[in-house]
Amino acid sequence: PKFVYSFTEGNKDLKDLLGGKGANLAEMTNLGLPVPPGFTITTEACKVYLGSGSEPAGLRDEVSAHLEALEQTMGKQLGQADDPLLVSVRSGAKFSMPGMMDTVLNIGLSDASVAGLAAQSGNERFAWDSYRRLVQMFGKTVLGVDGDLFEEALDEAKRAKGTVNDLDLDAADLRELVDHFKSIVRGETGREFPQDPREQMDLAVHAVFDSWNSDRARLYRRQERIPNDLATAVNICSMVFGNLGSDSGTGVAFTRDPSTGTQGVYGDYLQNAQGEDVVAGIRNTVPLAELETLDKASYDQLMQIMETLENHYRDLCDIEFTIERGKLWMLQTRVGKRTAAAAFRIAVQLVDQGLIDLDEALHRVNGAQLAQLMFPRFAEERPAQGTKGPERVAWGIAASPGAAVGKAVFDSYTAVKWSRSGEKVILVRRETNPDDLDGMIAAEGILTSRGGKTSHAAVVARGMGKTCVCGAEELEVDTKKRRFATADGQVVEEGDLISIDGSTGRVYLGEVPVVPSPVVEYFEGTLHAGADEEGGLVQAVHRLMAHADVRRKLRVRANADNADDASRARRYGAQGIGLCRTEHMFLGEERRKEVEQLILADTEAERESALRTLLPMQKGDFVELFQAMDGLPVTVRLLDPPLHEFLPDITELSVRVALAEARKDHNENDLRLLQAVHRLHEQNPMLGLRGVRLGLVIPGLFSMQVRAIAEAAAERKRSGGDPRPEIMIPLVGTVQELEIVREDAEKVLAEVRAATGVELDIALGTMIELPRAAVTAAQIAEAAEFFSFGTNDLTQTVWGFSRDDVEASFFTAYLEKGIFGVSPFETIDRDGVGSLVRQAAEAGRATRPGLKLGVCGEHGGDPDSVHFFHEVGLDYVSCSPFRIPVARLEAGRAAI
Ligand code: ADP
Ligand code: MG
Ligand code: MG
Numbered sequence: 001p002k003f004v005y006s007f008t009e010g011n012k013d014l015k016d017l018l019g020g021k022g023a024n025l026a027e028m029t030n031l032g033l034p035v036p037p038g039f040t041i042t043t044e045a046c047k048v049y050l051g052s053g054s055e056p057a058g059l060r061d062e063v064s065a066h067l068e069a070l071e072q073t074m075g076k077q078l079g080q081a082d083d084p085l086l087v088s089v090r091s092g093a094k095f096s097m098p099g100m101m102d103t104v105l106n107i108g109l110s111d112a113s114v115a116g117l118a119a120q121s122g123n124e125r126f127a128w129d130s131y132r133r134l135v136q137m138f139g140k141t142v143l144g145v146d147g148d149l150f151e152e153a154l155d156e157a158k159r160a161k162g163t164v165n166d167l168d169l170d171a172a173d174l175r176e177l178v179d180h181f182k183s184i185v186r187g188e189t190g191r192e193f194p195q196d197p198r199e200q201m202d203l204a205v206h207a208v209f210d211s212w213n214s215d216r217a218r219l220y221r222r223q224e225r226i227p228n229d230l231a232t233a234v235n236i237c238s239m240v241f242g243n244l245g246s247d248s249g250t251g252v253a254f255t256r257d258p259s260t261g262t263q264g265v266y267g268d269y270l271q272n273a274q275g276e277d278v279v280a281g282i283r284n285t286v287p288l289a290e291l292e293t294l295d296k297a298s299y300d301q302l303m304q305i306m307e308t309l310e311n312h313y314r315d316l317c318d319i320e321f322t323i324e325r326g327k328l329w330m331l332q333t334r335v336g337k338r339t340a341a342a343a344f345r346i347a348v349q350l351v352d353q354g355l356i357d358l359d360e361a362l363h364r365v366n367g368a369q370l371a372q373l374m375f376p377r378f379a380e381e382r383p384a385q386g387t388k389g390p391e392r393v394a395w396g397i398a399a400s401p402g403a404a405v406g407k408a409v410f411d412s413y414t415a416v417k418w419s420r421s422g423e424k425v426i427l428v429r430r431e432t433n434p435d436d437l438d439g440m441i442a443a444e445g446i447l448t449s450r451g452g453k454t455s456h457a458a459v460v461a462r463g464m465g466k467t468c469v470c471g472a473e474e475l476e477v478d479t480k481k482r483r484f485a486t487a488d489g490q491v492v493e494e495g496d497l498i499s500i501d502g503s504t505g506r507v508y509l510g511e512v513p514v515v516p517s518p519v520v521e522y523f524e525g526t527l528h529a530g531a532d533e534e535g536g537l538v539q540a541v542h543r544l545m546a547h548a549d550v551r552r553k554l555r556v557r558a559n560a561d562n563a564d565d566a567s568r569a570r571r572y573g574a575q576g577i578g579l580c581r582t583e584h585m586f587l588g589e590e591r592r593k594e595v596e597q598l599i600l601a602d603t604e605a606e607r608e609s610a611l612r613t614l615l616p617m618q619k620g621d622f623v624e625l626f627q628a629m630d631g632l633p634v635t636v637r638l639l640d641p642p643l644h645e646f647l648p649d650i651t652e653l654s655v656r657v658a659l660a661e662a663r664k665d666h667n668e669n670d671l672r673l674l675q676a677v678h679r680l681h682e683q684n685p686m687l688g689l690r691g692v693r694l695g696l697v698i699p700g701l702f703s704m705q706v707r708a709i710a711e712a713a714a715e716r717k718r719s720g721g722d723p724r725p726e727i728m729i730p731l732v733g734t735v736q737e738l739e740i741v742r743e744d745a746e747k748v749l750a751e752v753r754a755a756t757g758v759e760l761d762i763a764l765g766t767m768i769e770l771p772r773a774a775v776t777a778a779q780i781a782e783a784a785e786f787f788s789f790g791t792n793d794l795t796q797t798v799w800g801f802s803r804d805d806v807e808a809s810f811f812t813a814y815l816e817k818g819i820f821g822v823s824p825f826e827t828i829d830r831d832g833v834g835s836l837v838r839q840a841a842e843a844g845r846a847t848r849p850g851l852k853l854g855v856c857g858e859h860g861g862d863p864d865s866v867h868f869f870h871e872v873g874l875d876y877v878s879c880s881p882f883r884i885p886v887a888r889l890e891a892g893r894a895a896i
Contacts, residue, residue, distance in 0.1 A: 019233030021092030038237035046231035079197025084113035089204035102141035128174035261345035340369035367886035396472030398505035399458035404445025412439025467502035548892025555876035566628035576633035578878020579856035622712030626723035691731025710752035769793035777840035781847035870894035
């Protein structure tokens, strides 16, 4: 196979092979944009290298051929002593992993060629500055030397010179620093810094390959659910120099504001600097708009190119560029990461600009982003009367939105440790680097005192959807002493509560109360869809939701047990109730007592009396529920949990009985209760007396529930309503169970019909939540008018583990070992549980063509699972009211 592609050969669709950076460098080259020439070594080469420990056969020759061609183009050879060609060796995987992988600049410089570079450029300082950068980057990323050693040496050189600015170091200082750096390399690795340019390049290529498997790259991939086997490509790119003087510089830019979506000039520029300096926050950057006054020609060209890129990619792009003595060079572009709000706004802006259609716009937003927009945010600074209100102590850059409250911590280790023990923490740093990644994941939010919208903290936080305020320069952060000081001298110690607002950049001491988001207010109906709230965010959500509703095949129902939840669900767009759990109707002081009586009943008469008392209570609940969901289906599940859940706690009761005994004070009822508790105690209640089994052994229980449903429906009909109940039998494993319950239920329905004279059309169906039910779905469908897949229990029973027990014990280990990419309780396990769902759906429909199929359970509101249920062709998903908008959006996306 071909392992090396020149930038002139690739294109943006080859990301699998060339990585994102390589594919887009090729795309820009082919668009005729000024990209320094170079070539890309494919991810396939990396895979072979990582698998076998050595380069694939033929790679070396291919690289040599491409290097020769590059040398020809550039008219100089790599590391040539009198006029060296220098290159960067850059990582670049299919998905961007900001700061995760290693890049080495200025490859080709050596003791011999540094003089040539100085002579050619007429700038000795520049040559030595480039060389010291090479030794530093190469030492750290290729040779594995602790980067702090170089940083300290650099700081020392600046101190000796009495400055904090690296620009004050002159050629002689830098030359000395190179010597110092080389001695560090020698001391730490026992070898000299390699002088052979090709050896430098090859070692750097291998280091980039290896960096795919570094701890922080693995951690990032796990967090972002990026597969481990994609591997990285390597880009060899001829160097252009932003560190040649004040007519040179380097910068980053966005074609729109990545946190709001607003069009305009967004970016940072740094004069006389090389690549990494912008993001690392070494010196203060200037806003991109200032480039217009520094170098009008380059600025105009850059604006032109940004427009070209936006129109070409039809999306927000971010770019890296360098200006070398007034000549603009493009070094990177990609479709840029953005906040959730920006994603929605940009998608509809592009529709309005005619660049994309609504389907494409819908494709570009997702449920996770919508969920993020529904989070509450901080209340305005309008303190309640008589209180002081939250104290704002700094105003940084709003880098990634959200309202985060937590205890201040100053290092990654503490962030992880504290969050593991259940504390909410905010990671406070001067600036972050890739080593802070696990702390950033653990924290509620990130606060830095340095760096802009393109700093590491900002970029990574946006990618993770985590709240971030950066560049809060008024704050004096001292990570060694674990505290920060505010401008007015207050000190926040580790463990003190702070609040940060990633939408405004504000930082508060203490805990600030939160308010609902405008998107939730829109769904609630308290904010008009036409409201131009937050720069059109609400309108954007409204338009994309409407389009999702047009496109989707799946209906979306709610899991709701009471009228309040049902009404909210309706406001959020629910098309019925997919799961009404009746067990909640057995709780509360009075009802509980009746349930106890039912359990303790020795005689038919006692049992019937208890059931008679419960009937009107249940009926009342259903009347309210049917009213709230008038005209829409309401699936009521008959009693599911084991009875002992309604009895007092065994220990508590035992103590009570023992104390009473000691006082010689017999309480007959408590004694009977205790006996019942012992009788009903189960080793494994999840697999015990519950669901349909209860209905079959407690005479009259299910009939009472069916009667309550039927009478409630009749009552609603008589008062002009349109109730549409469906009765669902839980935990069925065989069609016989269902047939028996069905027969009884039909009798009750006929009785109610006769007694009320109201025509009732109530479907009877079952949950499919046991493997046996799924496997015998063809038979079960004979007796069921609908199936609702109870994917929570089905996941437990298919895998053979109980959710309550495993999530805390071995799941973390399973996730770390990669046995699960994600918990099967969060996202449906397509291969196992999902495949049973698919088979059961097909078998059920084969028996009964009109069989209605739905899902209840957490998976109904999970984006990936919704896509799966769409593929399987179910009729609806059901989820908690708050997840309904997410399910609607994802069902729409699944259908385009
Ligand atoms: P990352 O993926 O971390 O952004 P890059 O490979 O893009 O890593 O490179 C790091 C920095 O070096 C960037 O600022 C980039 O613009 C700069 N850079 C990379 N290659 C060159 C080059 N050939 N000439 C000048 N600067 C470069
Ligand atoms: Mg880059
Ligand atoms: Mg269940």
